[in-house]
Amino acid sequence: MLHTDLELFEQLDFREDPLYERIISDLLEKKYSIVDDFFNAAEVGILRGALLDKYEEDNFKKAAIGNRTNEVIEKSIRGDFILWINEAEAGLAENIYFKKINSLVNYLNRTCFMGILTKEFHYAVYPEGTFYKRHLDTFQNDGRRKLSMVCYLNDENWKPENGGELAIYTNKDGVEEQVNVYPFPGRVVIFESQELEHEVKPVKVPRLSITGWLKTR
Ligand SMILES: O=C(O)CCC(=O)C(=O)O
């Protein structure tokens, strides 16, 4: 087999990353992965500050269901407010975010041929009393969504009693199981968009996050 110098260089350059390897094996095994402290407290603080500034400037809009050209606002299904993030216009906070996400995406593309070409992310605020009923993310009519990623930006005092847990419904040999993921700050949950139904339980204290999708086209 012939190698160009570049290919050889890329192989030498490759370093196995234990965290990313764990995410990949979780995804293969159970279709989801939960990583605590994907973002550290300082990073979460910066991201939360950026989110709150934009929220207070009234830049968020009620989230809709359906795809982006055929949106319907349905409060009985979801009650969050969102702001799409444009990577080309990313500020300091968003750059911190994308740096880490891009590193993961590069690793996934390099090691498991996932072919992730595009991403889309939005900030989300779930005010008190809101929720997002059980759904599949392809419900958004977007079959290109492969992996869903949610990063929680709540403050360090977040308690399970605040509600707003993400319930992921898994299926083991035809038996459904519910996995509850509490939205602790810095935690990231990644799951297969087309495989796992999930819901956000009613929140009792405003709940902050960045949600996004890694897509094949
Ligand atoms: O915020 C979460 O935990 C999940 C949000 C979600 O399911 C979505 O936006 O599609």
Ligand SMILES: [Fe+2]
């Ligand atoms: Fe979802």
